[in-house]
Amino acid sequence: MADALKVGIAGLGTVGASLVRILQTRAGELATTCGRAIIITAVSARDRSRDRGVDMSGITWFDTPEQLASEADIDVFVELIGGAEGPAARSVRAALERGLHVVTANKALLAASGVELAKIAEERGVLLNFEAAVAGGIPVIKALRESLTGNTVSRVYGIMNGTCNYILTRMEKEGLSFADCLKEAQRLGYAEADPTFDIEGNDTAHKLAILTTLAFGTQLAPEQIYLEGISNISIEDIHAAADLGYRIKLLGVALRTETGIEQRVHPTMVPRDSVIAQVDGVTNAVAIESDILGELLMVGPGAGGNATASSVLGDIADIAKSRPGAQQVPVLGTPAAALAPYRQAEMQSHEGGYFIRLAVADRTGVFASVATRMAENGISLESIVQRARPGGADGAVKGEAKTIILVTHATMEVSVRKAVDAIKAESYLVGEPQVIRIERPKDL
Ligand code: HSE
Numbered sequence: 001m002a003d004a005l006k007v008g009i010a011g012l013g014t015v016g017a018s019l020v021r022i023l024q025t026r027a028g029e030l031a032t033t034c035g036r037a038i039i040i041t042a043v044s045a046r047d048r049s050r051d052r053g054v055d056m057s058g059i060t061w062f063d064t065p066e067q068l069a070s071e072a073d074i075d076v077f078v079e080l081i082g083g084a085e086g087p088a089a090r091s092v093r094a095a096l097e098r099g100l101h102v103v104t105a106n107k108a109l110l111a112a113s114g115v116e117l118a119k120i121a122e123e124r125g126v127l128l129n130f131e132a133a134v135a136g137g138i139p140v141i142k143a144l145r146e147s148l149t150g151n152t153v154s155r156v157y158g159i160m161n162g163t164c165n166y167i168l169t170r171m172e173k174e175g176l177s178f179a180d181c182l183k184e185a186q187r188l189g190y191a192e193a194d195p196t197f198d199i200e201g202n203d204t205a206h207k208l209a210i211l212t213t214l215a216f217g218t219q220l221a222p223e224q225i226y227l228e229g230i231s232n233i234s235i236e237d238i239h240a241a242a243d244l245g246y247r248i249k250l251l252g253v254a255l256r257t258e259t260g261i262e263q264r265v266h267p268t269m270v271p272r273d274s275v276i277a278q279v280d281g282v283t284n285a286v287a288i289e290s291d292i293l294g295e296l297l298m299v300g301p302g303a304g305g306n307a308t309a310s311s312v313l314g315d316i317a318d319i320a321k322s323r324p325g326a327q328q329v330p331v332l333g334t335p336a337a338a339l340a341p342y343r344q345a346e347m348q349s350h351e352g353g354y355f356i357r358l359a360v361a362d363r364t365g366v367f368a369s370v371a372t373r374m375a376e377n378g379i380s381l382e383s384i385v386q387r388a389r390p391g392g393a394d395g396a397v398k399g400e401a402k403t404i405i406l407v408t409h410a411t412m413e414v415s416v417r418k419a420v421d422a423i424k425a426e427s428y429l430v431g432e433p434q435v436i437r438i439e440r441p442k443d444l
Pocket residue numbers: 133135136160161162163164190191192198203302303304
């Protein structure tokens with residue numbers, strides 16, 4: 001049997017502790033499968049004394065991730081710290097420069113510096129693996145990077161943040177408040193250290209930027225992503241969506257268009273009978289539409305210790321099985337130096353249409369005025385309904401207020417914005433309009 005693969009792990013939080021436990025309890029099976037043992041020889045973490053429920057004896061501790069990356073006797077540096085800058089970025093760079101293989105779950109770092117890190121890895125002939133960075137346990141990186149080679153991808157989209165999906169699901173099914181659902185997601189180890197990254201969509205945007213590069217072979221462009229989170233989605237929206245036959249999900253969507261690439265992250269209404277609408281809780285789903293294969297939908301656990309550790313483990317096992325000196329798979333699917341420039345798509349028709357919820361005073365002519373403002377902007381309506389607003393909680397307005405809900409046919413984003421601005425200029429609105437895009441999966 002070949003020499004053991006020596007692994008150093010930086011960060012022993014939920015994922016790191018799961019990884020240590022799995023590497024120790026499955027040591028025998030892993031050695032057989034990989035043809036060599038995988039042993040943890042070094043770690044670094046903020047708190048040495050915390051009981052993580054795993055055996056840390058015989059493992060060398062380093063004070064900082066940077067020291068671990070530059071000094072430890074290891075073959076693979078595993079980064080589970082997080083953050084686009086600081087110790088995570090410095091240690092990953094140091095490890096690659098030193099010619100170590102790197103495994104990371106750090107989507108923020110990859111979205112910000114993935115091309116530059118890929119160039120270093122490719123120059124040094126080492127692997128930079130990051131399956132855990134997108135959609136937790138779902139092997140979507142491998143699917144795009146390797147399995148779909150030769151396909152032309154037209155659209156990739158999905159539910160990529162377990163925390164948001166968990167919150168939206170529990171709000172809908174159990175009527176819990178946004179704040180209570182978020183607290184529970186944090187307790188279960190799903191949320192980011194700063195959970196605004198989850199609920200404001202930044203985490204999904206980091207993941208989408210990575211998938212866009214893998215799908216379309218372009219430079220990373222996280223700054224070009226249109227971004228809206230779920231913090232202003234109310235129970236009222238969720239119920240209105242259900243009444244109209246939709247569910248609300250936070251989706252990341254990347255499309256290839258004739259003028260370039262469109263990337264967006266926002267709350268989205270999806271038809272209730274589509275597969276993606278049935279994806280509940282912390283589960284993630286990623287759909288890839290391509291010319292040879294057609295439509296692929298991958299569904300699985302998206303966050304949490306074991307889901308993420310499973311992907312990290314797969315990445316480490318790939319390194320254990322790789323042959324020294326052999327040509328490595330390009331980090332981002334295409335060699336970093338050959339990635340095409342990113343071209344932002346021109347604003348185009350949003351095929352799925354829009355849901356618009358308006359809180360209005362109950363006056364004669366309001367309904368007609370709303371319909372007129374839509375018509376003036378060339379917007380065709382699929383439905384328009386008016387109902388009494390519930391009094392009391394959840395931002396509802398008591399007394400004379402009514403809710404008008406519109407669903408449009410496919411239309412330009414710019415037209416919807418103009419129509420909503422025109423409605424805002426009228427005197428009858430009694431709250432901020434809510435606008436949610438509708439996305440229609442092709443067949444699934
Ligand atoms: N906070 C992330 C989520 C963790 O909720 O999906 C997995 O990337």
